[in-house]
Amino acid sequence: MDFDALLWLSFGGPEGPDDVMPFLENVTRGRGVPRERLLEVAEHYHHFGGVSPINELNRAAIANVEAELAKQGIDLPVYFGNRNWTPYAEEAVAAMHRDGVRRALVFATSAYGGYSSCRQYDEDIVRARASVGEDAPELVKLRQFYDHPLFVELFAEATRSALATVPDGARLVFTAHSVPIAADRAAGPPELGGELYSRQISEAAARVAEAVGVSEYDVVWQSRSGPPSVPWLEPDIVDHIDALHAAGVRAVVVCPVGFMSDHLEVIWDLDNEAADRAKELGMGFARAATPGQHPRFAELVVDLIREHLEGRDTARGLGCTVNGEPCAVGCCAPARPKAHA
Numbered sequence: 070m071d072f073d074a075l076l077w078l079s080f081g082g083p084e085g086p087d088d089v090m091p092f093l094e095n096v097t098r099g100r101g102v103p104r105e106r107l108l109e110v111a112e113h114y115h116h117f118g119g120v121s122p123i124n125e126l127n128r129a130a131i132a133n134v135e136a137e138l139a140k141q142g143i144d145l146p147v148y149f150g151n152r153n154w155t156p157y158a159e160e161a162v163a164a165m166h167r168d169g170v171r172r173a174l175v176f177a178t179s180a181y182g183g184y185s186s187c188r189q190y191d192e193d194i195v196r197a198r199a200s201v202g203e204d205a206p207e208l209v210k211l212r213q214f215y216d217h218p219l220f221v222e223l224f225a226e227a228t229r230s231a232l233a234t235v236p237d238g239a240r241l242v243f244t245a246h247s248v249p250i251a252a253d254r255a256a257g258p259p260e261l262g263g264e265l266y267s268r269q270i271s272e273a274a275a276r277v278a279e280a281v282g283v284s285e286y287d288v289v290w291q292s293r294s295g296p297p298s299v300p301w302l303e304p305d306i307v308d309h310i311d312a313l314h315a316a317g318v319r320a321v322v323v324c325p326v327g328f329m330s331d332h333l334e335v336i337w338d339l340d341n342e343a344a345d346r347a348k349e350l351g352m353g354f355a356r357a358a359t360p361g362q363h364p365r366f367a368e369l370v371v372d373l374i375r376e377h378l379e380g381r382d383t384a385r386g387l388g389c390t391v392n393g394e395p396c397a398v399g400c401c402a403p404a405r406p407k408a409h410a
Contacts, residue, residue, distance in 0.1 A: 074146050074165055074173040075138075075374065076208060077131050078158060078190055081151030082121025082333065088154065089114045092121075095153040106294065113337045123332040124154070126362060127178065130330070133367035134176075141371055143378070145174070150197065152189070158197040165206050172207045174377060176370055177388075178329050178361070180215040180273070183256040183266030185248060187213060187388050188401035194393035208393070211373045212386035215273045219369040223360035224273075224326055225280035231322045231355040232281070239320035239353060240313055241283050243274035245327020246334065247290035247302045257387070258397035265387075265401075267302060273326050291338045306343050310350070320353030330361035 083092040093107045114121060131147050138145055146168075150161030165173060177190040190210065198205035214220055232239060248266060257265025271288055278286045289309045293301040304312070306323065313321055323343060325335050339356050347354035360366045376384035387396055395401070 072145065072172050072174050072209070072377070073170040073206070074148055074168075075134070076158075076161055076165070076173050076175045077127065077134075077147055077149045077178070078161075078175050078193060078210075079127050079149075079151050079178040080123060080332075081154030081157075082123035083114055083154060084120055084124055086115060086119030089119050092154050102294070110294075113333060116337070116341075117333070121333045122336070123330065124151070126330040126332060130361050130366065130370075133362070133364050134370050137364075137367035137371045138374075141375075143371065143374065145374070148173075150193075152193050158193045159200040162197040162201050162205060162208070166201050166204060170206045172209070174374055175208050175210040176373065177210060180213060180217075180220060180329065181245075181266055181269045181327065182213050182387055182401060183248060184252050184401045184403050185246075186266060188395060188403065191390050191393040191395060194390070198392060207391065209377065210388065210390045210393075211377070212384065213269070213388035214369065214373060215269045216276065217369055217372070219365060219372070220360065221273065221276045221280055223363050223365060223369075224277045224324060224357065227357040227360065228277060228281050228322065228324045231324070231357040234355045235320040235322060235353040238318075239322050239355070240318045241278060241281070241286040241322050241324065242306070242309060242313075243270070243277070243286060243288045243324050243326045244291050244306050244339070245270045245288075245325070247293040247305070249295065250300045250302060252403075253302060255402045257400060259399045260397070270327055274324075277324060277326060291343075292334045306338065307346050310343060310346050310352070314350045314352055318352070320355075321347060322355045322357065324357040325359055328359050329366075330359050335359060 083089045089111045093110060131149055135147055148161040148165055149156055150158035179186040194208050253267050254263045256263060274288050289304050289306050290302045291306045310321060323339055325339060328335050344354050390396060
């Protein structure tokens with residue numbers, strides 16, 4: 070198969086204090102999120118100078134991928150586009166069109182299925198192509214990669230390093246972004262029975278735990294938003310730390326298996342809130358690094374690219390779409406979950 074470029078498609082984040090509220094308004098547009106909640110989340114960003122690390126982390130990962138593509142002799146220029154902040158996906162696809170790109174692969178910075186994790190990136194593709202018009206390049210999104218051996222290996226390596234910093238007997242806890250239960254039930258092609266997101270998170274956690282050699286561990290959630298009346302996946306990481314303390318656990322190691330990079334939700338919810346709670350309780354705490362900026366993560370991305378270039382059977386896995394068309398009828402039907410701010 071012939072492709073002219075790679076589009077790196079991500080969430081986006083503010084890069085200065087004046088960007089914070091406009092960014093959050095982009096994220097939550099049309100979803101009825103109270104301004105009080107936006108102001109609360111804005112404070113998380115202002116705690117770090119109004120800058121989310123996500124754009125810079127993406128640029129570093131892109132540089133690694135560009136180096137790996139060159140190393141492997143694959144001529145694919147990489148374009149960078151976001152859903153919620155500059156550079157926008159529309160800007161990236163317009164640049165691709167100006168440069169004569171006709172067909173491009175798309176790497177979305179989420180390993181999992183579900184509306185927010187997968188299908189919303191298809192919506193980004195549809196919107197970006199529509200902004201260019203009939204001559205927009207064909208965009209083929211790469212598959213979900215939660216089970217890729219390198220994804221598992223990099224998390225296992227980071228988890229072993231974290232475990233080495235705390236006393237023996239620490240409890241291993243995997244965490245991912247919570248979503249509304251209704252959204253999880255709608256995740257995946259209907260014939261697979263739903264709950265694709267939570268099942269994939271559990272499978273990834275099991276694979277990492279096995280690679281580390283840990284038989285007992287927990288899977289919990291973080292970063293929920295929305296009114297208490299709407300049920301989300303539980304338990305929350307901070308509540309779980311309380312429960313572990315009550316059970317006599319002296320230390321905890323958190324592996325953020327649901328996240329590719331150390332963006333704001335990781336450094337705020339885990340490195341601040343969860344770590345502070347553990348400290349208050351006198352518990353040891355360590356957090357495993359995410360894999361996105363590891364040089365070997367670029368090997369994972371390029372392997373996904375090679376799947377398409379070589380026509381491997383695995384290339385057409387869940388999440389692989391053309392021009393934003395869903396994997397299957399009704400796949401990850403949007404329940405309009407609260408955005409990941």
